[in-house]
Amino acid sequence: MLPCRLRQVCSLVPRASACVVSGENFLVRPLVQLQHRALSTMDFSSDVLTMENKGNAVAMLRLNRPKALNAVSDDVCRDLVKALQMVDADDAFRAIVLTGSGEKAFAAGADIKEMDSRPDFPTVARMDMLQHWNEISKIRKPVIAAVNGFALGGGCELAMMCDIILASDKAKFGMGGTQRLTRAVGKSKAMEWILTGNFFTAEQAEKAGLVSRVVPADKLEAEALQLATDIAKMPYHAIVMAKECVNRAYESSLAEGLLYERRAFHATWATADRSEGMKAFVEKREPEWQHK
Structure with missing residues (x-):
């Protein structure tokens, strides 16, 4: 009952x-x-992430570490969660677009140098590494990933945590996690991609059901914003x-x-x-x- x-x-x-x-x-x-008090995007400041009000009740978040191919560091993860939560609580926005800066990468995985600086298992276990990821999945407003290049490892996971994935025809995916990727594409295809470590193209990702659609690279941002606008209406x-x-x-x-x-x-x-x-x-x- x-x-x-x-x-x-x-x-x-x-x-x-x-x-x-x-x-x-x-x-x-x-x-x-x-429902919460409306927050201004002007309240947000980050060295690794930008936030823009694109109008039409749409916010755009952009990973901003182009020299590191937008690798997901602790700072990126922390600031991304903060920004998403701010937009989620702001009545001025009803849809979100997430993309990467530069032309090469959406997010080319985790920050390996930072991860390698952790000396042993007790350290990693004590800090419960990756715990912040769960907060991204709790965002209530629709989040569209505009994958403009490499989405590898943690970058692939980040894209899969979004609600809809649009990919440029130059995007490449790979090394996704065992849980989300399997649910997205099925056991056999997930096994092939995970066990070989091979990258796969945007077209392959679309065929497998991971990506909603593939668009020309020079039209990706506009397509993502239009989709977000349609949803926000x-x-x-x-x-x-x-x-x-x-x-x-x-x-x-x-x-x-x-x-x-x-x-x-x-x-x-x-x-x-x-x-x-x-x-x-x-x-x-x-x-x-x-x-x-």
Whole structure:
């Protein structure tokens, strides 16, 4: 039996706010509690990452270590998590694009020099290396990876932590982790790429289902921004719920996923946009989304 009934919970939610399904027991929590004070991107400063407001409710984050092929150091990981969390909490943004600076790399793996400076297992275990990665996967707004070059090792993992991957026709992938890559492309292809250590092209990645689509290198950023703009135009709370449902399908059984999806569908009745969308459909007009 569910811990609480949707009707009971939604009756407590202020009008024109929303509910989000969450948790292993399919709890429903008021989305109004998850909204935060708008933050300015001017509050953010980093030597290894840039943040830009591209308009149309889209933020662009750019890994900025071109001389190191945007290798993912501790500083990069820490600042990226901070920037993503800032954008996630900022009501001015509804979609995010992540890319790398320069033409050669999205992120060519972890910073090997930094990793090699850790002397032994106790040191690595004590610091719980890579623990920050999990925070990237918790971002609620859609994140699009625009892979403009090498995405290797940690860079491949970073791309896979995003919701959609667009790749330039010059991009190359390789040395992805055993868990996300296997879920993305299946056991046989993952085994081949992981056990051989071979790189694979953007076209191969698209064919395997890792990449949404491949675009010419000189059009990658524009394509990614247009996709983010298209997503940002959609009703915000429905987009957040849809992302959570897809991730649930990725991580759970069909029965659990269908139950989660159904609860999320019910929760849309707590949003103003659900009512507007249905009225617009009946009246045969374009909806005017309020993102409420």
